[in-house]
Amino acid sequence: MRFAVAHKVASYLMVGCAYVALIAGGGVQPLIALGGLVALIASWWWEPPLVKLEKWSLLWTIGSIVALVYTGMTAVLSADFLGVGAQFLVWLIVAKAFNRRAARDWQQMYLLAFLMLVAGSVLNPDVTYGLCFLGFVITSTWALTLFHLRREMEDNLLVKHAADRASERVEVRRILDSRRIVNTRFFVGTGALSFGVFLGAALVFLALPRVGIGFFLKGRGGLTLTGFSDGVKLGGHGLIKNDATVVMRVEIGSRWGGRDAPDIHWRGVAFDRYEHGQWSRLSTAPHTRQTLEESAARDRRFLLWDGPAVPSAAIDELQTQLVRQNIWLDPLDSDVLFGASTPRIVEYAHTVRPRKSLVERNDEIRLDHGNTVHYAVWSQLTPPTPEAMRASAGPLPAGYSVYLQLPPEITPRTRELARTITAGMTTHFEKAEAIKSWLINNLSYTLVLEDPRNQEPVDFFLFDRKKGHCEYFASAFAVLARAVGVPTRQVNGFLGGEWNEYQGYVAVRAGDAHSWDEVYFPRVGWVTFDPTPSASIDVLGRGSDGLRARIGRMLDTLR
Secondary structure (H helix, E strand, O other): OOHHHHHHHHHHHHHHHHHHHHHOOOOOOHHHHHHHHHHHHHHOOOOOOOOOHHHHHHHHHHHHHHHHHHHHHHHHHHOOHHHHHHHHHHHHHHHHHOOOOOHHHHHHHHHHHHHHHHHHHHHOOOHHHHHHHHHHHHHHHHHHHHHHHHHHHHHHHHHOOHHHHHHHHHHHHHHHOOOOOOOHHHHHHHHHHHHHHHHHHHHHHHHOOOOOOHHHHOOOOOEOOOOOOOEEEOOOOEEOOOOOOEEEEEEEOOOOOOOOOOOOEEEEEEEOEEEOOEEEOOOOOOEOEEEEEEOOOEEEEEEOOOOOOOOHHHHHHHHOOOEEEEEEEOOEOOOEEOEEOOEEEEEEEOOOOOOOOOOOEOOOEEOOOOOOEEEEEEEOOOOOOHHHHHHOOOOOOOOHHHHHOOOOOOOHHHHHHHHHHOOOOOOHHHHHHHHHHHHHHHOEEOOEEOOOOOOOHHHHHHHHHOEEOHHHHHHHHHHHHHHOOOOEEEEEEEEOOEEEOOOOEEEEEHHHEEEEEEEEEOOOEEEEEOOOOHHHHOOOOOOOOOHHHHHHHHHHHHO
16 A cells, blocks of 8 residues: 555544544534535545645635634533534534645644544443544554654655755655555554553553543433423323433342342432322422531432431431442433432532532432432332331321322312222221222233323323323322322332343333332331332343343443
8 A cells, every 4th residue: 555545544544433433422413423424535535636725725714713603602502512512523624634735734633533532432421432442542553653754754855855845745755655665564563552552541441430521511411201300291192112221320239139139119209299180399398308418528418208307326327227329320301319219318429519509309319410420329128017007197297288189170080989999998008008909900001102182181091091101000099099198299210120240230221210109107207109010010121141132231331
């Protein structure tokens, strides 16, 4: 291969690896990504003597100024500095590829390629980035080595021997066209050396913790999941999709880990008000957080649930009896944090602090974060005994009347059904168990939605449709329980997950999203009740032994 062609090929491969690393993360709009790729390929032939670059310089300069102004305005308005900046990098690399005149132009292309690689490390957390990084390491070694040789030849012949420059230009062209300078051994040898460098870098990458760049991710929405915002609306039509995207990874004790471990409810948001087929959160719901520590090292919270503030010594003693989880939560379009039900203590590093105005109600854990966040939760996973729940009695704590609220549109036949199911029962536990059993045994589960139109959604589910997804089961349970005086709230989170045997964690997927209920028992507290038929819930499964599933778990470990 001629020296000039070898240098050009290596340079374009280097830029190509960085470009794919950037666009594969989805941070660049598809049309811009595709247009940039086509333009880069076309720029291969855009050079003298086929094109006089000077004729187009003014046009490219004007285009770059317009792109800069547009980028600045868009970044300020959207606050998506990284995404908009990545698209500007696409323009810059294309503009520079179409204006390759001298050594400094190649240098600037290399710098832009490196910046794209850096931006891709944030925008593209997938395994494709690792492959692109490997390609970049190898091709950049080729490109920079050949660039250095080319610049040395041009400097020695054109600068140091300027008196006879005309003849020296001929000599430079002869050298650039030579096939004897670069051969296969050069590419194999430098490629092997670069691969060794990559392996060393990979070990450092896996050994050292990775820190999120929250500022650059400001304004970039995370994965959108319904049910974790300020409200949940029943109704609609269509088909709920099972999304296997991993949103949370949890390290937990061996008793609760493994493929045969019991499914865990990963608690997120809780709603107390139901009206017009929609669950929402009242501002009068109890404030349920006790601050234990706010220091330079960490923030630590205790969830009060139904009790008053607790002395630190008692909390430390309680913590020894709880189950700890180390959780890595990917960005979502919500500030909620999740923990195994029932979470009691949460702790996170000082690098992520909640907003000062943040108020946590209904025993939720909330943290304003824009990047993957790592935190620890201690939970009470063993529920109270049936005997304790049957024996519970006493008045509701102040503010707990919100958990008995029912709107006037709840139909008489719905209220009558609740009384019929619980006839002759006196305790809240018996009533809750009876309602749960009736829903499981008399209604069926489906992911196909049907619009109730103008009918009250719970009434439509109970008497006409008689099948629905978990939000319908949870809503029906809460309405029926409240109709007979049992304090209840609806909870949204995740159920189960896939056990990853390679690194010992539970991978919770978007498709594991689930709704259930919590019932309040005086002197016992809130207890999880899940009225959805268990045989229908775990659609994605806990993970199979198949080769494809194993490879998927290995790749998730690398992520």
